[in-house]
Amino acid sequence: MELGGLLGKGQFNDVYELKRIRIGPLPSASQKQQCARSRLAEGCGNQNTGYSQFAIKFLNSRLRTNPRMYRVAMADLQRESRLLFAFDHPNIVKVHGIAAESISKKFIIMEKLENTLEQRIENWKGLDWALKDDTMFLAERLSVALQVSG
8 A cells, every 4th residue: 555645634533645555356255346446446546647536544643552542533433434335425425445454453445535624615715605595505405415314
């Protein structure tokens, strides 16, 4: 596995660009799973541009000094991965893989977003929201909420 730059940090996790990953054969995998594994390997580090469409999220190393916090963080990462893996919606980041290098080093491979929430909020500040019909804006938000919950 080859990591790119740090994309973000949270209380428990660090997120890096995933430049390259070596995925060995898995005889028990279905054809659909094998296709997903191939797509993952091919989507890392385009040889011409260096662009990767994936990010990897794993527990930060600071947690290893506190076993209790490490267990809490590991449970949180597992819960997040199962939850995100269950959704398929354009407004929710897609999980492409859940794996482990070892018992203590589990990680999530997810789509790499091009902007942070902070950057998007900055971009939104420039939009003239006053011109947008409040009723239509509310209807759009409710529609997204229904899509996510359904």
